[in-house]
Amino acid sequence: MITTPSDLKTYKNDLKRALQNQFLGATLDNFATAFKASRTKAFEGIDLDTLIAEIAQGKDEAIPYLEELFAAFKARAEAVGIKVHIARTAFEANSIIADIARANQVKKIVKGKSMTAEETFLNDHLEKEGFIVTETDLGEWIIQMRHEGPSHMVMPAIHLSRKEVAELFTKVTGQVQDPNDINGMVKVARRELRQVFLEADMGVTGANFAIAETGTIGLVTNEGNGRLVTTLPRVHVALVGFDKLVPDLKSALRILKALPRNATGQLISTYVTWITGPTPCTSSPDGRKEMHIVFLDNGRLALARDPLFSQALRCIRCGACANVCPIYKLVGGHNYGHVYIGAIGLILTYFYHGRENARAIVKACLNCQACKAVCPTGIDLPYLIKGVYRTILEVEGKTPVKNRLLKRVMGNRKLFHFLLRRAYLAQKPVAEGEYLRHLPFFFSSEHGFRTLPVVAKTPLRDMWERINPRLEKPRYRVALFGGCLVDFVYPEQALALVRFLKDHNVQLEYPMEQTCCGLPAMMMGENETARDVAVQNLKAIDPANYDYILTLCASCGSHLKENYPKLLGEEKGLGVKVEQLKAKLIDFSSFMINVLKVKPEMFRKSGKKVAYHAPCHLCRGLGVTREPRELIMVAGMEYCTATDEDVCCGFGGSFSVDFPEISAELLKRKLANAEATGAEVLVTDCPGCVLQLRGGMDQKSGRKMEVKHIAEIIGE
């Protein structure tokens, strides 16, 4: 049985231990790099956005009718001789399968890979009931012998080295195995398992599809063991989640177009097996296989009725949301999920394995959106993860002190800004130049990986009237959405913008009633506060009055564009404003390239070598990738491509405070990649990333690069 800590302290200790495992970090990193390339290649020539939208739509149309689809499936399957069962809980599913085994005098059971069987802990149950169960997928067999759960949904033993596998196989076979002879070890597994197949009385599999129209199940596998499990033994039981029901073959094939491509970068997996009814079977007394399908509910039907979380049932278990997750890449699946791994694991754990198992892991999310960007079914994973966190807070009725403070302060703009101004005075004893150098005890050594910036003496809003000129006949009227960091920490980023836009005859305005965008509140599960500040901001900046709403902060921009509709979509009278805001919102680089259409002759060519960090909320949140890079080159600088430019820098707002070791490791990798380019300056377009990167650069030893917001360097 898998154990996952429910308290943050134990969980953080587990994470720290995992970070020490250099083999794990290197393996997952290499795998992620290879996965990215093979996935891109596999989807070449396919309109991925359309495919995702079609799969999502198909799933969303099926999810409200899972019980009807089940009834149709049952009727068709029973007509061809399959016995169909329904299990409301994991225990019920395991008991039904054990009963089937007993009724058929089964002693030995072989299993194909099935996450649903992992979910119910089927092996444990069957073994307690006296059956001999053998996993036949190579990775699953390995972890079964090690008494572990899978660390990845597709590659369950990815956390193990060749050496560890060789040691295990040496123990099992009694013969020394060479860790460098992978083919030799595969042969050992084949030899051992072949005999097990021949002796098995019953085969258990999962299914990737259950087609209601025909009563067919579909299995997508790579090793061929699935075919042996379903054909050789005289009894076959498939354990299938309700969420695998699709109306027809067309729906299944649409998913199949994405599943292997998104899981392993294959155009199609080695085996795709469709089973409609029991096949002839010579080892069966009546010459025909006994076939059962057990449909598992275990919370799925309730989930299907939930207006927000039902999207999680779209999941097709491709595992991609783990492959790209920067945290998973550092700590592995045994620490980033419970039974289900990766971003979807942080969500499903709550619904399938309970609050205790979900409580700690659900906090470990940077909101970097890498998972959302690769999900072939379009699940808004980061949003649902925050939703689970919020639900746990609500159910437990415990509001952390920091949440209470945030609610009180952030909901009241005047109080919030008053406190920020006071912070300038309060920080004096620990401030040194632009950094806080001598922080008090509650900033433990764990937070020493970056230096924090000082609060600016004069916030942007206080200098605005003085610095921003009135233009006679401007080309555009633009409202600047500052965000807290630009307003109170880095006003110089906006000064650069003001100078630049004046030269281009653009009237920039700074509506004074604007406040924090509300993202920190949402990250902490305080949706009510996030909603309140969203209303304040929409009142402060009426999009109808401007040609564009420009922001220098990618995180604010992405929150305004993506989350305001979710927070305010139903709000009376605000729906239209939200749509206007979405349409007019623009980041700095897109404004320069697409609106002002800046040209190289407008700049003094410096030839400065510049590396770029793509903020998560710009490249994935706002979908802006080309413009910042183009702007760097148009402005006469040399753009030096860094490895993993679009991987999170580890900031994630309060994440970097809660999980400093993870944040520090991501930052270390980011800075090393930037340095390896030989660039003089590291440029980005989010003040949050500037805070993280500049603070990390200040703390590190050796060569230090300058870190600048793109507006600053362009302004120069």
Ligand code: SF4
């Ligand atoms: S948002 Fe980022 S950190 Fe969070 S689960 Fe997704 S990939 Fe991982």
Ligand code: SF4
């Ligand atoms: S949530 Fe999406 S990316 Fe993650 S396993 Fe499911 S389908 Fe794949």
